Amino acid sequence: MAQSVNTHSGVTLKPFTAEDDTNLREALKRCSAATYEAAAQFRKTGNTEHLPAIVLGIIERYVEPDLRAKLKDADDDLRVIEDLGIDSLTMMEIVILVEDVLQMTINNEELRHLRTVGDVKTFIECKVRGLPLPKPTKFIPIEQIVSVMPIQPPFLFLGEASVNAHGANAKYKISGQEFFLQGHFKDNPVLPASIMLEALGQLAVLFLIEGQVGEAGKTVDHRTIFFTSCEGVRCHRVCRPGDVLSLSIKPKRLKSPLATFEGQIRVGQEKAAIAEEITLTFGFAEEVAQPVPQVAPAEQPVALNPAKSAVNA
Numbered sequence: 001m002a003q004s005v006n007t008h009s010g011v012t013l014k015p016f017t018a019e020d021d022t023n024l025r026e027a028l029k030r031c032s033a034a035t036y037e038a039a040a041q042f043r044k045t046g047n048t049e050h051l052p053a054i055v056l057g058i059i060e061r062y063v064e065p066d067l068r069a070k071l072k073d074a075d076d077d078l079r080v081i082e083d084l085g086i087d088s089l090t091m092m093e094i095v096i097l098v099e100d101v102l103q104m105t106i107n108n109e110e111l112r113h114l115r116t117v118g119d120v121k122t123f124i125e126c127k128v129r130g131l132p133l134p135k136p137t138k139f140i141p142i143e144q145i146v147s148v149m150p151i152q153p154p155f156l157f158l159g160e161a162s163v164n165a166h167g168a169n170a171k172y173k174i175s176g177q178e179f180f181l182q183g184h185f186k187d188n189p190v191l192p193a194s195i196m197l198e199a200l201g202q203l204a205v206l207f208l209i210e211g212q213v214g215e216a217g218k219t220v221d222h223r224t225i226f227f228t229s230c231e232g233v234r235c236h237r238v239c240r241p242g243d244v245l246s247l248s249i250k251p252k253r254l255k256s257p258l259a260t261f262e263g264q265i266r267v268g269q270e271k272a273a274i275a276e277e278i279t280l281t282f283g284f285a286e287e288v289a290q291p292v293p294q295v296a297p298a299e300q301p302v303a304l305n306p307a308k309s310a311v312n313a
Contacts, residue, residue, distance in 0.1 A: 011046035011128060014103075027100050031061045039101050048125055051102075055121050058097050062090050076118025077137075077162055077169040077248075084117075102128060115139070118164065137164040140210060148209050149202070150222045154179060157199035158247070161206055167250035167261075168207040172199055176241030191239040196273045200263035201227055201280065203249045207261070208282055213254060217287050224283035228258065232276025243267045249278070257281050 020043065028036045035057025042050040060071050063084050070078055080086045086094070091114075095106050104127060113136035114120050126133050140161045149156060161170035174191055181189040207213070208220045239245065249263040260279045265272040 011048065013044075013046045016040070016044045024101065027097060028057075031057045035061075042102070048128060051125050051128065052121050054101065055098065055124055056117070058094055058101070059084070059086070059117065059120070061097075062086060062094055071117070075246075076116060076121065078117045079115055079139075080117065080120065081115070098124060104128060116162070116164075118166075122164075122166070134165040135212065137162050138210060140206070145206065148222070149206060150225065151202055151205070155198075156202065157195060158202055158206065161203065163207055163210045165211075167248060168203050168211065170199075170203050170206070170247045172245045172247065174239060174241045174243050174245070181241070189241055191243075193233075193235045193273065196235070196239065196245070196265055197230060197233065197275060197278070199245065199247055200249055200261075200265065200273075200275055201230075201278055203247050203263070204259065204261045204278055204280055207249060207251065208259060208280065211251075213259070214256075214284055218284040219287050221283050221285035224257075224281070224285075226281050228279040228281050230275055230278050233273070235273045237267060237270050237272040239265075239267060239272055245272065252277065257283055 021040065024039055024043065025036060028039060035054060038050040038053035038057065041047065042054060056071055059080075060068055063071065063086065067084055070083060078084060080091065091111065092108075095108075095111060098104075099106055102124070106127065110123070110133070114123055116137045119136050122134055125131075140163060142159055145158055145161060146152065146156065149158075157172045158170045159172050161168060176189060178191075180192065180195070184190060184192055205222070205225050208225060209222055213220055244267065246266045247263070248265075249261045251259065251261050253260040258279055259282055260277050261275075263275045263278055265274075
């Protein structure tokens with residue numbers, strides 16, 4: 001059977017026969033018509049731009065109806081288990097259907113670290129195109145954020161965050177107790193636009209610290225990270241106490257000593273603010289080697305080192 005290769009995506013194409021079309025319709029009979037259309041176009045053209053619609057459509061098929069609205073937001077940071085209620089067995093059903101529709105094979109071991117919708121979409125595209133698999137999303141609780149960030153409360157405007165190879169996301173709820181709201185404005189508390197930009201800048205700092213940026217044997221030194229410039233800023237919405245800000249940043253250029261990001265803040269589906277370029281300066285520090293634990297020979301008793309025990313304690 002003749003095959004061709006889509007030179008743009010590197011996908012090997014096979015003729016899409018009437019029998020293939022019938023089988024595809026049967027496989028996706030409980031998915032939306034848009035999912036079938038995207039899958040058919042991918043099978044015919046190999047265009048990987050159709051993959052997100054296919055993946056989201058298949059995931060939607062297995063999500064409880066009352067949770068499907070979350071997928072409409074196209075939020076790549078949605079957690080498969082916590083936010084969409086998909087357990088390991090259901091995930092296997094999703095994988096089997098993806099394999100059937102895209103005519104590919106997925107190793108079960110590769111699924112262990114897929115925690116978000118974005119992880120799944122990126123994983124599928126890399127598998128289809130034969131690209132190296134990126135590191136999975138890292139979720140960072142507020143306690144860890146406080147422990148690694150040079151900025152501290154009450155001037156820290158990040159809640160739970162996540163970092164992956166493509167950027168970072170975080171949420172921050174305006175409590176109404178922020179010290180600056182007492183005077184901004186009198187009897188009309190409004191989050192300053194400068195604080196929204198500060199929050200995006202802080203998320204960029206977190207990405208530099210936690211995002212595996214840098215060179216072999218070196219890590220980003222948080223003491224060297226400072227704000228440099230911000231361009232293309234626009235505010236679209238007034239933010240008040242009770243609003244939950246969804247912050248996202250993506251790196252545009254990363255080359256020491258400068259890192260430039262684009263950032264966006266939403267409240268629900270409403271755009272609150274965007275920054276086309278936020279630039280920070282940063283530097284590296286030598287990575288501290290972790291001590292290798294000493295293993296005593298089996299035939300000799302293990303003696304505790306009091307000094308070492310005190311450090312580990």
